[in-house]
Amino acid sequence: MNAHLQATGSVYSLVPETQTTERHTLSVLVDNEPGILARIVGLFAARGFNIESLTVSETEHAKGLSRITLVTVATPKVLLQIKLQLERLIPVHKVHDLTAEGRALERELALVKVASTGEHRAEALRLADAYRAQIVDATTESFVFEITGKPTKIDSFIAIMVPIGLVEVVRTGLAAISRGAEGM
Amino acid sequence: MAQQMTGAEMVIAAMVDQGVTDIFGYPGGAVLPMYDAIFQQDKVRHILVRHEQGATHMAEGYARSTGKVGVVLVTSGPGATNAVTGLTDALMDSIPVVCITGQVATPLIGSDAFQECDTVGITRSCTKHNYLVKNVADLPRVLHEAFYIAQSGRPGPVLIDIPKDVQFAMGTYYGPTEIEATRHKSYHPQLDADPRLIEAAVDMMLRAERPVFYTGGGVINAGPEASQHLRELAELTGFPVTSTLMGLGAFPGSSKQWLGMLGMHGSYEANLAMHDCDVMINIGARFDDRITGRIDAFSPGSKKIHVDIDPASINKNVRVDLPIIGDCGHVLKEMVRIWRSKTNAPRTEALAPWWKQIDQWRAKKSFSFANSKSVIKPQYAIQRLYHAVKGKDVYVTTEVGQHQMWAAQHFPFEMPNRWMTSGGLGTMGYGLPASIGVQVAHPDALVIDIAGEASVQMTMQEMSTAVQYELPVKIFILNNERMGMVRQWQELLHGGRYAHSYSESLPDFVKLAEAYGGVGIKCDKPGDLDAAIKEMITVKRPVLFDCVVEKHENCLPMIPSGKPHNEMILPDFKGDVGDVIDAKGRELV
Numbered sequence: 004m005n006a007h008l009q010a011t012g013s014v015y016s017l018v019p020e021t022q023t024t025e026r027h028t029l030s031v032l033v034d035n036e037p038g039i040l041a042r043i044v045g046l047f048a049a050r051g052f053n054i055e056s057l058t059v060s061e062t063e064h065a066k067g068l069s070r071i072t073l074v075t076v077a078t079p080k081v082l083l084q085i086k087l088q089l090e091r092l093i094p095v096h097k098v099h100d101l102t103a104e105g106r107a108l109e110r111e112l113a114l115v116k117v118a119s120t121g122e123h124r125a126e127a128l129r130l131a132d133a134y135r136a137q138i139v140d141a142t143t144e145s146f147v148f149e150i151t152g153k154p155t156k157i158d159s160f161i162a163i164m165v166p167i168g169l170v171e172v173v174r175t176g177l178a179a180i181s182r183g184a185e186g187m
Numbered sequence: 188m189a190q191q192m193t194g195a196e197m198v199i200a201a202m203v204d205q206g207v208t209d210i211f212g213y214p215g216g217a218v219l220p221m222y223d224a225i226f227q228q229d230k231v232r233h234i235l236v237r238h239e240q241g242a243t244h245m246a247e248g249y250a251r252s253t254g255k256v257g258v259v260l261v262t263s264g265p266g267a268t269n270a271v272t273g274l275t276d277a278l279m280d281s282i283p284v285v286c287i288t289g290q291v292a293t294p295l296i297g298s299d300a301f302q303e304c305d306t307v308g309i310t311r312s313c314t315k316h317n318y319l320v321k322n323v324a325d326l327p328r329v330l331h332e333a334f335y336i337a338q339s340g341r342p343g344p345v346l347i348d349i350p351k352d353v354q355f356a357m358g359t360y361y362g363p364t365e366i367e368a369t370r371h372k373s374y375h376p377q378l379d380a381d382p383r384l385i386e387a388a389v390d391m392m393l394r395a396e397r398p399v400f401y402t403g404g405g406v407i408n409a410g411p412e413a414s415q416h417l418r419e420l421a422e423l424t425g426f427p428v429t430s431t432l433m434g435l436g437a438f439p440g441s442s443k444q445w446l447g448m449l450g451m452h453g454s455y456e457a458n459l460a461m462h463d464c465d466v467m468i469n470i471g472a473r474f475d476d477r478i479t480g481r482i483d484a485f486s487p488g489s490k491k492i493h494v495d496i497d498p499a500s501i502n503k504n505v506r507v508d509l510p511i512i513g514d515c516g517h518v519l520k521e522m523v524r525i526w527r528s529k530t531n532a533p534r535t536e537a538l539a540p541w542w543k544q545i546d547q548w549r550a551k552k553s554f555s556f557a558n559s560k561s562v563i564k565p566q567y568a569i570q571r572l573y574h575a576v577k578g579k580d581v582y583v584t585t586e587v588g589q590h591q592m593w594a595a596q597h598f599p600f601e602m603p604n605r606w607m608t609s610g611g612l613g614t615m616g617y618g619l620p621a622s623i624g625v626q627v628a629h630p631d632a633l634v635i636d637i638a639g640e641a642s643v644q645m646t647m648q649e650m651s652t653a654v655q656y657e658l659p660v661k662i663f664i665l666n667n668e669r670m671g672m673v674r675q676w677q678e679l680l681h682g683g684r685y686a687h688s689y690s691e692s693l694p695d696f697v698k699l700a701e702a703y704g705g706v707g708i709k710c711d712k713p714g715d716l717d718a719a720i721k722e723m724i725t726v727k728r729p730v731l732f733d734c735v736v737e738k739h740e741n742c743l744p745m746i747p748s749g750k751p752h753n754e755m756i757l758p759d760f761k762g763d764v765g766d767v768i769d770a771k772g773r774e775l776v
Contacts, residue, residue: 033373034372038307038308038311049312080502083502084502087498090498091497093373094373095373096373
């Protein structure tokens, strides 16, 4: 059989049967209709797939389309099942595995509340500046910082704020997009 | 034609436009406007069931025996929840069904109103797709879309939940040609496969020395032409053919190339051919666990070709070498064409050693059983039934359990769409209502439900439906006073502790039949069987046939759970099956 008929280059190509899990970011283009999120989450729950992060918002109002960015951890075989099972859902237009396609831009936003006084307060400000976090709320005893970036940067900022007086954190989950001129 | 009408009238108009002639339903508060619309027309016949589960199985039987969409109409709340089993059954077996449910009026949704339930929430995971229609303007599109989605691609059940105020609301109805549901914005099943892949498959088949066709329900779903192409391809290639439970009838049971059903209770020759083949051609089957046995020992030496319309079925359970996404009928037709373009001669000589090997396996006669002169053996009963109806226009449904497997083993089929059984979900109570659905679609045919006395009691109330509509279904009950398959597993795996697998108070099925207004026949002697079966077939009314059979017969052969195909237990097995199955196998269902 010719090499190209070994189904290489196809989305149904053979995946290595390894038990090693990988973290992948999927971008799912869907009709923005009631229940779509329940369909996606229900599929993951019913088939025992993992969701590490999930971000949903309408992205093209005129066409009624939403983009779901989803981070999952699975073996290559299960990752392919996740993609194909998502594509079976009627309101799903496209599923792209941004990690497999490579070099995707990934960003997250977090709001970080820190309560501190004295030297700790000054240190919080210096660190926020180093991480290019914005102050979006301030009282005499506290700050709320807004920080965007890769999840690892946000992890590190949060970790460093713990001894300084971290009160609470809220994160948006990942938004991801491919590089270059081509759209989904 | 665009026309002003109420939502309820749109539902009927869409059914008429979609070619629906019969629907199965049960009225209630939230569907009254639709029942009013049914009352005022005579194009769509409504069959009143006795329980909503019955309606769903009738729709399945109707759909599977005709290739058309089966339609269900039930009310909100309990009407919808009662339909869940049948919807799940249709999803597992890929049966096209459209289920319309009433819902409380839109302002009441979420208020825990009387007979309210979250129907779309409950049925999301047991339908191919579902809709809650809150605006009558969306209704015509949703109705036509539902029929398209139910029967295209990998078929399945689609549910439309319609609040009562939407049924009353006036709106503009559009027919299917104006809606163009087939030009859906995100749903586009792939019918035609990549021709290069089909050619690659034929090249593999041309070089095969130990090939086997492993066909499934997908061939039935692809329509009768697909079965024709399969027969043609089998004849050209000279390859042996086996099939899953769902695919029986696609290939004639009388053919010399037919190996019988494969899987847990399939034939020895089919399972050994699967295990030892060098090229496996899976057409429209899904490597279900009943088929594969122990997955890491499944057909270890073969190259596997998998034809399926559902991309998610590829590499889900078994890793295949050549996946082909497309409609089975299209792919089979192309395989025939390409095979013909490459050779004219069957490879009789190259395949001779393989066939010799298969004949040795066949000689084991794995479906054989020790017959008795004093008590009716269940296998014998099915053989006599087959003998009596052979050549007639006959359709067979089953319940779930031993009798279902014995029917699959001993009742061969020559044509597709003649065999209706619950394969994936394994729903006890499927067969009686399914037979009613089949009889509605084929009023003059002989429709038989091969049943067990336990299963059939789960939906027995539908006898009343059969009597009301004069549907002369024959319910052939193999009565062993046991839940036979449960009993068998308890004997083999749980030290013969028969916990709750027998019935201490069975109804008198003859009196029960008479109470419903049907005919009851009882037979408990092998010598009386032929005459009793003849009487059953001759009667033009619904029949409950109480066939009293051997109580402790085991269904063999059997691939013990957790074992590969080549460790199958045959009818002459003398040891303790419990010793054959290890702790891991015991955990499997």
